[in-house]
Amino acid sequence: MNRAGVVALVIASSLWFVAPVVGQRGATRPRVQMPQGTVREVIRTNCTACHGIDEYAYFSLDDSGWRNLIQTKHKGGDLKISNEDTSVLVDWLVSKFGPTTKAFPRSYVAPEITTYFSDPEAKRLLDRACAKCHEVDRINKERRTADGWRVLAVDKRWPDREEAG
Numbered sequence: 001m002n003r004a005g006v007v008a009l010v011i012a013s014s015l016w017f018v019a020p021v022v023g024q025r026g027a028t029r030p031r032v033q034m035p036q037g038t039v040r041e042v043i044r045t046n047c048t049a050c051h052g053i054d055e056y057a058y059f060s061l062d063d064s065g066w067r068n069l070i071q072t073k074h075k076g077g078d079l080k081i082s083n084e085d086t087s088v089l090v091d092w093l094v095s096k097f098g099p100t101t102k103a104f105p106r107s108y109v110a111p112e113i114t115t116y117f118s119d120p121e122a123k124r125l126l127d128r129a130c131a132k133c134h135e136v137d138r139i140n141k142e143r144r145t146a147d148g149w150r151v152l153a154v155d156k157r158w159p160d161r162e163e164a165g
Contacts, residue, residue, distance in 0.1 A: 030057030030104040032096075039092040042085045050078075050133040056097050057104040066093045 032053045034040060043053060061069060067090055070079070081089070097103070117125060130139050144152065 030054050032057050035092055035096075039088050042081075042088050046079065046081045046085060046089070056093060058106055059097055060099055060101045060103040061093070061097065062099045063090055063094055065099075066090045066097075 034043070034053065047053060059065075059069065067086070070086070070090075126136070126139065130136075
């Protein structure tokens with residue numbers, strides 16, 4: 001493995017410890033409750049394989065605003081969702097995070113990480129959490145600060161954590 005790959009693995013591995021700590025920090029990040037019913041299946045099928053749902057709380061949008069945001073976030077064509085499922089999702093988003101709601105403030109300070117994974121542990125995490133949706137080359141080419149990687153880890157809220165939430 002080349003040096004950039006090892007560095008990416010070490011950085012990614014250090015992020016694994018952020019998610020549990022952030023959950024204990026109170027109101028620095030929103031915690032969106034996974035809904036029940038049809039919209040839950042739409043979210044599980046189309047959203048949480050790649051990202052968490054907590055970020056939705058940062059917005060207060062109407063129907064067209066949510067549709068535009070979804071299109072903008074997935075402009076690479078990586079979202080394969082039916083029009084019916086999109087309507088179910090957007091209806092829930094507007095009811096929960098519509099224009100009459102107050103968006104969660106975007107102030108966040110990533111906690112300091114003091115415990116790190118070994119290279120084999122980091123590789124397992126990368127394979128399980130990142131490479132599930134992204135090519136390893138994309139991950140290795142990503143240039144972020146240590147804080148940037150920590151914030152990314154929390155924003156993505158590793159897919160297996162969504163199931164537990």
